Amino acid sequence: xxxxxxxxxxxxxxxxxxxxxxxxxxxxxxxxxxxxxxxxxxxxxxxxxxxxxxxxxxxxxxxxxxxxxxxxxxxxxxxxxxxxxxxxxxxxxxxxxxxxxxxxxxxxxxxxxxxxxxxxxxxxxxxxxxxxxxxxxxxxxxxxxxxxxxxxxxxxxxxxxxxxxxxxxxxxxxxxxxxxxxxxxxxxxxxxxxxxxxxxxxxxxxxxxxxxxxxxxxxxxxxxxxxxxxxxxxxxxxxxxxxxxxxxxxxxxxxxxxxxxxxxxxxxxxxxxxxxxxxxxxxxxxxxxxxxxxxxxxxxxxxxxxxxxxxxxxxxxxxxxxxxxxxxxxxxxxxxxxxxxxxxxxxxxxxxxxxxxxxxxxxxxxxxxxxxxxxxxxxxxxxxxxxxxxxxxxxxxxxxxxxxxxxxxxxxxxxxxxxxxxxxxxxxxxxxxxxxxxxxxxxxxxxxxxxxxxxxxxxxxxxxxxxxxxxxxxxxxxxxxxxxxxxxxxxxxxxxxxxxxxxxxxxxxxxxxxxxxxxxxxxxxxxxxxxxxxxxxxxxxxxxxxxxxxxxxxxxxxxxxxxxxxxxxxxxxxxxxxxxxxxxxxxxxxxxxxxxxxxxxxxxxxxxxxxxxxxxxxxxxxxxxxxxxxxxxxxxxxxxxxxxxxxxxxxx
Numbered sequence: 001x002x003x004x005x006x007x008x009x010x011x012x013x014x015x016x017x018x019x020x021x022x023x024x025x026x027x028x029x030x031x032x033x034x035x036x037x038x039x040x041x042x043x044x045x046x047x048x049x050x051x052x053x054x055x056x057x058x059x060x061x062x063x064x065x066x067x068x069x070x071x072x073x074x075x076x077x078x079x080x081x082x083x084x085x086x087x088x089x090x091x092x093x094x095x096x097x098x099x100x101x102x103x104x105x106x107x108x109x110x111x112x113x114x115x116x117x118x119x120x121x122x123x124x125x126x127x128x129x130x131x132x133x134x135x136x137x138x139x140x141x142x143x144x145x146x147x148x149x150x151x152x153x154x155x156x157x158x159x160x161x162x163x164x165x166x167x168x169x170x171x172x173x174x175x176x177x178x179x180x181x182x183x184x185x186x187x188x189x190x191x192x193x194x195x196x197x198x199x200x201x202x203x204x205x206x207x208x209x210x211x212x213x214x215x216x217x218x219x220x221x222x223x224x225x226x227x228x229x230x231x232x233x234x235x236x237x238x239x240x241x242x243x244x245x246x247x248x249x250x251x252x253x254x255x256x257x258x259x260x261x262x263x264x265x266x267x268x269x270x271x272x273x274x275x276x277x278x279x280x281x282x283x284x285x286x287x288x289x290x291x292x293x294x295x296x297x298x299x300x301x302x303x304x305x306x307x308x309x310x311x312x313x314x315x316x317x318x319x320x321x322x323x324x325x326x327x328x329x330x331x332x333x334x335x336x337x338x339x340x341x342x343x344x345x346x347x348x349x350x351x352x353x354x355x356x357x358x359x360x361x362x363x364x365x366x367x368x369x370x371x372x373x374x375x376x377x378x379x380x381x382x383x384x385x386x387x388x389x390x391x392x393x394x395x396x397x398x399x400x401x402x403x404x405x406x407x408x409x410x411x412x413x414x415x416x417x418x419x420x421x422x423x424x425x426x427x428x429x430x431x432x433x434x435x436x437x438x439x440x441x442x443x444x445x446x447x448x449x450x451x452x453x454x455x456x457x458x459x460x461x462x463x464x465x466x467x468x469x470x471x472x473x474x475x476x477x478x479x480x481x482x483x484x485x486x487x488x489x490x491x492x493x494x495x496x497x498x499x500x501x502x503x504x505x506x507x508x509x510x511x512x513x514x515x516x517x518x519x520x521x522x523x524x525x526x527x528x529x530x531x532x533x534x535x536x537x538x539x540x541x542x543x544x545x546x547x548x549x550x551x552x553x554x555x556x557x558x559x560x561x562x563x564x565x566x567x568x569x570x571x572x573x574x575x576x577x578x579x580x581x582x583x584x585x586x587x588x589x590x591x592x593x594x595x596x597x598x599x600x601x602x603x604x605x606x607x608x609x610x611x612x613x614x615x616x617x618x619x620x621x622x623x624x625x626x627x628x629x630x631x632x633x634x635x636x637x638x639x640x641x642x643x644x645x646x647x648x649x650x651x652x
Contacts, residue, residue, distance in 0.1 A: 045243040046185060047136035048236035051085040053190050057230025059101045063195075072200075072217055074103040074120065079228060083190075085130065093130035095145060097174075098123070103226075105155055107205075111212040118165075119156035124149055124196065126174040137242055139182050146175040153201040160205055160215050168201035170224075180234060185241070188234030196226045249339035252332070254379060256344050259328040259351075262290055262385035265320050271393040274429030275313050276477055279393065281306045283320060289382075290324030313397035323386040325352075334375040342377060343367035352382040398477050401426040401433045405471040405483035407447065414454060414463075414491040418447040422471035422483060430475035439469035449489040460524060460629045463491040493629040495534075499596045499622040500557065501611040505543050506621075507552040509560050509651055510609040512599035513623075514572070517560045521627055522574035525561075530630030533561060533576065534638055536592065537585040540620040550585040557623045558583055559647030573650035581644040592637065594619050 061074035081099035088094060105120035128147025134140060149172040155165035176194035183189065200222040209216045269281035282305040283292050294306035296318040301307075308318055332342055344353065344366040355362035356378045362368050370377065405422035412418055420442070426433040437444070441451035447469060454463045470484045500513030509517070525531050537554035546552070564575035586592075598613045599605065611618050628634055 045137060046239055046241040047087055048182075048185075048239045049087055050237040051083075051087065051180070051188070051190075052235040052237060053083045053085070053232040054081070054235075055083065055190065055192070055230045055232025056080040057192070057228050059103060059226050059228040061103050061224065061226045063225050063227040071108055073106040073115065074122075074224065074226075075106060075117070077102045077104065079230070081124075083232065087136045090135050091132045093132060093136075093143075095128045095130050095147070096126070097128075098125050099228075100124075101228075105153075105203075107160070107215045107217070109213045109215055110209045116215070118158055118160070121154050122151055123154070124151045124172065124174070126150070126172065128174055141180040141182070142178070143180070144175075144177050146173070148172070149174045149196070149198075151196065151198050153203055155203050161210075163204055163206065166204040168203040170199040170201055172196050172198035182234070182236065184236075185239045186236055188236055190232045190234050192228070192230045192232070194228045194230070196224075196228070198224050200224050249337045249341065252336070252340060252342045253345040254330060254332050254342055255346050256330040256379060256381045257328040258346075258348075259326040259381055259383050262322050262324060262326055262387050263287055264387040265292060265322045265389045267318070267320060267389055267391040269393075271391070272396070273310055273393065274396045274477070275310055275398045277310050277395075277429075279307055279310050281308070281318060281320075281391070281393075283322070287322070287324070287326065289327065290322050293321045293323065295319050295321075308393075310395045313395045315392065315394050317390060317392045319388060319390050321386060321388045323384075325382045325384050327380050327382045329378055329380045332377040332379065334377055336370045336374045336377070338370065338372035338374075340370045340374070341367055342370065342379075344379065344381070348383070350383045354380045354382070356380070396429050398429050398479065399427050400479045401430060401473040401475045401481045403435070403471055403473040403481045403483045405485050407469055407485045407487040410486065411488040411490065412449055414449050414452065414489050416449050416489075418449075418487060420445045420447055420469065420471065422473070424471075424473035424481070426473075426475040430477050430479060433473050433475045436472045436474065437469060438472065440467050442469055447487060449487075452489050454491045459491075459494045459632075460496070460528070460627070461493055462631050465489050493632040495626050495628040495632050495635050497593070497595055497635070498625050499594060499619070500625055501596055501598065501618055502553055502621040502623075503608055503611055504540070504617070504621065505545070505549065506609070507549060507556055508609060509556050510599070510605050510611065511603050512597060512605070512611070513557070514560055515603065516597055517557065517625065518572065518574055521625060522561055522576060524627055524629070525576050525580050526574075528629050529577075529580070531580065532626075532628040532634070533581045534624070534626035534628060534634070534641060535581065535583045535644075536624035536626070536638070537583070538590060538592075538620060538622045538624070539588055540617040541588045542617060543588075543621070548585075550587050553621075553623050554583045554585050555644075555647065556651050557625065558644035559649075559651050562644060563647040563650040578644050578646060582641040583644050584638070584641050588620070590620055592624060594622070596622065 057079055059079045060076045079099055079101035081097060083095055083097035086094045101122045103120060103122060105118045106115040108115050126147055126149025128145040130143050130145040132141045132143045150169055151172045152167055152169045154167045174196055176192055178190060178192040180190045181188055202217060205215060205217040207216060207218060266284040267281055268284045270279060273279045286304045291302060292304055294301045296308040296316060299308055347366045353364055353366055355368040357370060357374050358376050401424050403422055403424040407418060420437050422435050424433045424435050441448050452465050466486050466488045468484050468486050470482055473481045500516060521533055525533055535554045535557050537550035539550045543549055558581050560573045561576045561581055562578050564573035596619045599610060
């Protein structure tokens with residue numbers, strides 16, 4: 001069938017009018033938005049008064065119509081259009097829209113179960129009330145809507161059974177659900193699921209069935225229903241920014257105190273020392289945060305002090321380098337508002353920063369953003385630097401001490417003590433010098449001869465020992481020097497004493513006494529020509545006669561010692577020189593110590609000659625026999641001595 005010009009013009013005019021109306025409305029809103037609205041904030045904390053949304057989608061006709069769609073059908077097809085929303089309330093909006101679809105018309109000839117297809121389009125305009133489930137400033141806005149509309153069904157100008165179809169309009173109900181996503185203050189995206197219900201159009205097609213094969217379009221008490229899904233771009237016009245307007249906090253410049261430079265170190269300590277002395281150098285008043293590096297020859301160390309080696313004598317040099325950070329802290333007076341920015345106005349590229357806010361560490365840059373309640377604010381500025389100083393010192397060589405030592409007197413009698421007095425000298429580097437003595441008998445600085453041992457069982461000869469004593473001088477550097485001197489200790493011989501005994505009123509030398517005189521005294525005297533034998537005669541107080549009994553006893557004892565050569569007699573006697581024998585008689589004087597010599601079973605005596613121990617007065621009837629070796633002193637009390645005279649013969 002032929003295209004109807006009137007239908008085409010009417011359709012195009014209607015489409016153009018709806019499109020122009022929508023664009024005019026959108027243009028007005030955009031112009032108003034551009035003219036009056038403030039620049040949108042970076043956030044979406046706000047809303048747009050007008051949302052303009054061009055869209056495209058798909059439209060299913062006869063959705064849910066059942067038998068109502070058995071004679072005719074509108075095919076499913078895409079659609080497009082534009083929607084405009086006025087966000088008049090927090091949750092309520094008004095929406096107007098225009099939609100253009102291309103749903104072809106399909107008619108079933110009478111008596112046939114096949115459909116014939118004809119071109120058809122439709123245009124829908126509507127107005128609806130919208131209920132949004134979230135406020136208009138929300139990013140996500142799900143909604144429902146419903147409202148009246150009017151739809152034009154426009155068949156193509158193709159005659160149907162000789163009848164030219166015409167555009168036919170019907171009122172409609174528009175309803176649906178959707179979701180708007182407000183991505184930015186200017187743009188968004190929209191998703192819709194829409195339903196439309198309208199009356200069935202006649203479009204100048206027969207309303208009653210005719211002959212077999214004819215077309216008809218029943219429209220009384222019937223309706224058309226469609227379901228559409230679409231997605232659209234949302235142009236957010238006249239955006240209202242609801243972000244609270246807060247006065248920007250102030251920016252506070254801070255002029256900081258520049259930190260001082262690293263000070264040139266001052267070296268303290270002794271500059272002239274002795275070798276091997278503990279030399280301690282130090283930095284006077286070291287700076288906090290500064291490290292010190294020392295170098296002296298091949299030695300190096302770190303710290304505020306340094307002890308270079310002083311082993312080798314000579315002139316030395318030392319260098320110390322100070323390296324580190326120096327700081328200065330500047331206080332900033334508060335209180336401050338939250339968000340206040342303080343910054344260093346006289347910044348320097350060499351500075352390092354540390355802010356402190358209310359006692360807590362903060363930013364390490366040249367500025368600090370302050371929190372609520374900031375009142376105590378300071379900034380510490382730190383910079384790095386270095387400085388070097390040199391010093392020299394000398395090391396004096398060490399010399400060993402000298403010592404002079406001799407023992408005086410060099411010969412002493414046994415039992416004597418000798419003070420030891422060595423003389424030692426050091427040097428300025430080694431004083432003081434201490435002296436220590438070593439050797440047998442040395443204790444501290446005294447030699448004691450009693451520490452020596454002699455043969456005390458034989459005191460008949462002179463004994464002597466020579467002892468080396470060493471004096472060791474030690475200086476403060478533990479250097480030593482030694483000297484040795486000898487001391488001779490002598491042990492002088494001593495006189496021995498034994499009493500030979502006599503029977504009462506007897507003067508004969510019995511065998512016990514004779515054996516002692518001949519076997520002990522005589523050999524000792526022979527061996528020591530300078531020795532003396534002293535004989536002192538005694539008698540008991542009861543021995544009245546003979547009056548010279550003590551003298552006779554002494555003479556007989558002397559004869560036994562001296563009458564052995566060139567004399568008459570029948571006894572056995574020794575032949576000592578008379579000059580070696582001295583005699584004395586003291587009668588009944590018994591003051592001298594008694595040392596009686598009694599016999600034993602091994603000695604046979606003549607009858608009446610034995611003197612038994614325990615016999616009354618036996619110890620008083622005696623002759624003291626003293627042997628005084630050469631060099632020994634004569635015991636005290638032995639005075640008035642006479643040299644023995646020659647005897648007429650050797651007593652039996």
